[in-house]
Amino acid sequence: MYDLLKVLAAQLLMPLPISLGLMAVGLVLLALRWRRAGQSAVGGGLVLLLLASWGPVADRLLMPFETRYPSLTALPDDKALAAVVVLGGGWEPEAPRSSVSRLNDSSAIRLMEGIRLWRQRPALPLMVSGASRDPDIAPVARGYASAAAEMSVPEEQLQVLDWPTDTGLEARAVREALGEGARMVLVTSASHMPRSMRHFRQAGLDPLAAPTHYLTQHLRDGKLDHWIPSSTHLRKSERAVYEALGLLAVGFEH
Numbered sequence: 001m002y003d004l005l006k007v008l009a010a011q012l013l014m015p016l017p018i019s020l021g022l023m024a025v026g027l028v029l030l031a032l033r034w035r036r037a038g039q040s041a042v043g044g045g046l047v048l049l050l051l052a053s054w055g056p057v058a059d060r061l062l063m064p065f066e067t068r069y070p071s072l073t074a075l076p077d078d079k080a081l082a083a084v085v086v087l088g089g090g091w092e093p094e095a096p097r098s099s100v101s102r103l104n105d106s107s108a109i110r111l112m113e114g115i116r117l118w119r120q121r122p123a124l125p126l127m128v129s130g131a132s133r134d135p136d137i138a139p140v141a142r143g144y145a146s147a148a149a150e151m152s153v154p155e156e157q158l159q160v161l162d163w164p165t166d167t168g169l170e171a172r173a174v175r176e177a178l179g180e181g182a183r184m185v186l187v188t189s190a191s192h193m194p195r196s197m198r199h200f201r202q203a204g205l206d207p208l209a210a211p212t213h214y215l216t217q218h219l220r221d222g223k224l225d226h227w228i229p230s231s232t233h234l235r236k237s238e239r240a241v242y243e244a245l246g247l248l249a250v251g252f253e254h
Contacts, residue, residue, distance in 0.1 A: 007133075009245060014238045015052035019045040052237040053229035059216045061240035066190035066216050069197070069209035075120045080183045081208070083159070084121075085174055086114035086144060087167065087188040087196060088130010093138040099147040103140070106189050106213045111144050113212035114187040115151055126153055127177065127184075129161040129170045139163070167196055167246075168253040171203035180204045189213040191239050195246045202250065215239060 011017065026041030051057045075081065089107030100108055111128070118126045128144035139162035148158060159177060164170040178184060183206040188196050190211035200207040215236050217226075 010242055013245060014241055015048060015234065016238070019049035019052070021045070022048065049234075050229055053231070053234040055226035055228075055230075055233045058233035058236035058240075059226075062191055062236045063216045065192075065194055065240060065243050066211070066214055068194045069190075069211050071212075072117065072185070072208070072210040075117055075185065076208070078183065078208075081121065081124060082178045082182040082184050083125045083127045083174075084114050084118045084185040084210075085127045085129065085187065085207075086110050087170055087186070087192070088128075088140045088144075088164070089189075091140045091143045093143060099143065099150050102143055103147065107140060107144070108147075109213040110187055110189065111147055113210060114185075115148060115153060117185055117187065117210055118153070118157075122157065125157055125159045127159040127161060127174065129164055129173060131163050131165050133165050166253075167192075167199045168203075168250070171196075171199040171205065174200070175203045175205055178205070181206060183208065185210050187212060191215060191243050195243055195250060198247065198250045199253070 022045030023042050026038045026043075026045065029035075029038030029041060032038075087110065089110060090104040091102050091107055092104075093102060095102050100111075103111065114126060114128070118124060126148060128141045128148065130141045130144070131139035141160045141162040145158050145160045149155060161170065161173045161177065164173045174184065175182070181204060186193075186196060186200060186207040187210045190213060193209050193211040197207055197209055217223075
């Protein structure tokens with residue numbers, strides 16, 4: 001039941017559904033001749049949608065999540081590191097494409113960053129994680145493993161965690177694999193990193209953040225497309241809301 005509520009909240013508490021809902025309520029109120037209330041609801045929904053789709057607003061909502069942890073350009077000289085861990089994302093396992101092309105944008109970039117860091121310490125295991133709540137969709141961890149193998153990561157260095165369906169479960173799976181208190185490199189999207197770090201710390205691990213897949217653009221204020229509302233900016237606002245809700249839920253999942 002909790003998983004269902006979490007999925008519903010993630011879908012319904014986004015700017016677009018809320019905006020459309022407000023506008024729909026407003027139209028109903030107008031039909032009932034409650035003119036002032038109807039106009040306010042329609043106007044509020046439209047303003048919310050425009051603001052969420054506007055670059056200056058979207059970037060300022062998402063940037064605090066993406067800049068919480070600095071990019072990890074090189075692994076530290078830390079002999080205590082136990083693994084490089086790449087968290088799961090989305091993919092299309094049945095698509096007639098190469099192993100890398102089956103991964104969506106965030107998954108492909110996460111894997112590339114994980115392999116880049118792993119090559120600096122190839123004696124470490126590269127741990128790939130993630131599964132879908134839909135039993136008909138193969139775990140993305142297997143897609144990671146296939147793509148990594150094609151990029152010359154030895155099979156004996158790959159550890160596949162193909163059962164966790166969310167970040168909290170991934171943290172527990174890594175703890176079971178590496179042990180309590182293990183220090184590991186954690187690779188995931190920059191916006192997802194604050195929530196991931198909290199999950200892994202709550203699970204009793206010592207993660208080293210390696211954020212990647214940035215959606216906010218560095219020094220883009222002068223570009224025209226930054227000022228024009230678009231679905232790209234709306235996606236950033238949705239991501240910020242999603243991660244804020246996820247951070248609130250961490251306490252309930254440990």
